[in-house]
Each structure stands twice: as structure tokens, then as C-alpha cells.
Amino acid sequence: FVVGKEHDNYSKNLDLANKISDLVNNKIPELSKGITLKEGIGVNGIYNQDFSYNSILIEIGGVDNNIIEVSNTISILGEVLANYIKGANI
Numbered sequence: 830f831v832v833g834k835e836h837d838n839y840s841k842n843l844d845l846a847n848k849i850s851d852l853v854n855n856k857i858p859e860l861s862k863g864i865t866l867k868e869g870i871g872v873n874g875i876y877n878q879d880f881s882y883n884s885i886l887i888e889i890g891g892v893d894n895n896i897i898e899v900s901n902t903i904s905i906l907g908e909v910l911a912n913y914i915k916g917a918n919i
Contacts, residue, residue, distance in 0.1 A: 830849070830865065831864075831865045831888060832865070832878065832886070833867050833876045833878050834867065834874050835874025836874070838882040841883075842878050842883070845883055845885055848913070849885065
């Protein structure tokens with residue numbers, strides 16, 4: 830999860846990112862690596878997150894992950910997000 834700190838909505842977006850990250854880790858411990866905060870010179874500290882207080886940027890996988898790992902993560906994340914949006918307890 831990446832949250833840009835250079836806009837007025839950042840604290841609400843950070844709260845949302847923390848909620849989703851916690852829900853992911855409740856389902857699969859340590860799957861989410863937490864929140865990365867971005868700000869400062871030479872950094873895009875907005876990421877279009879200023880458009881809504883419900884905007885987050887989710888980066889999945891890295892150079893050491895294969896497509897199966899990424900796909901599995903997307904499935905878990907999709908389930909968590911769907912339940913969150915519907916207001917269901919996970």
C-alpha cells in the first residue's frame with residue numbers, strides 16, 4: 830500500500846489503507862507488507878489520491894515474485910476488498 834502525504838485527504842486514505850492491510854493480514858498473516866508513505870522533493874506525493882478520501886494505491890508483487898504468487902495475492906485481496914465494500918466481517 831502506498832499513500833501520498835502531499836494532499837488534504839492523506840490521513841483518511843492512510844486510515845483506509847491501514848484497515849485493508851490489517852484485514853489482509855488477518856486472513857493471511859504477513860501477506861501485506863504494510864503502508865509506504867511518500868512525500869518530499871522528487872516524489873509524487875499525491876498519486877491521484879486527492880480525488881477521494883477512499884483512494885489507495887496497492888502495489889502487488891516484486892522482482893522476486895512469480896505470476897502464481899501475484900495471482901494468489903490478487904485473489905485474497907479481491908476477496909478482502911469485496912467483503913470490506915459490502916460491509917461484511919471477515
